[in-house]
Amino acid sequence: MIIRNLENVKTVEWGNGVSRRFLLENDRIGYSITDTVVRAGTKSLLEYRNHMESCYCIAGSGEVVDMQGNSHPIVPGTLYALDQHDAHYLVASPHEDLRLVCVFTPALRGDEVHDLDGSSSSHY
Numbered sequence: 001m002i003i004r005n006l007e008n009v010k011t012v013e014w015g016n017g018v019s020r021r022f023l024l025e026n027d028r029i030g031y032s033i034t035d036t037v038v039r040a041g042t043k044s045l046l047e048y049r050n051h052m053e054s055c056y057c058i059a060g061s062g063e064v065v066d067m068q069g070n071s072h073p074i075v076p077g078t079l080y081a082l083d084q085h086d087a088h089y090l091v092a093s094p095h096e097d098l099r100l101v102c103v104f105t106p107a108l109r110g111d112e113v114h115d116l117d118g119s120s121s122s123h124y
Contacts, residue, residue, distance in 0.1 A: 043090070
């Protein structure tokens with residue numbers, strides 16, 4: 001059995017926020033769970049080429065925008081899943097952080113971060 005709480009998990013500055021990584025590849029469960037904060041007013045072009053990701057909003061607000069420009073509001077109680085390795089913009093509202101519980105499969109190693117230089121989607 002694995003028991004962890006927010007105070008003692010690996011915390012990674014991922015580019016436009018922090019990712020608290022509760023389960024990782026070394027735990028040998030096959031998926032990762034993170035508690036991710038996206039800083040207010042940020043916009044990140046992201047893509048997961050090696051992972052599927054599902055995110056469930058537990059606080060704050062924002063939007064996920066696909067590459068065709070379709071915007072989908074994110075508020076507490078909203079889940080979005082990137083089931084096609086979809087490139088997307090993750091946008092936190094200007095007035096509050098966005099907080100997501102995310103599941104990655106296969107599991108993250110734990111040290112992954114984004115390169116948000118704007119020239120292309122950040123990926124891992």
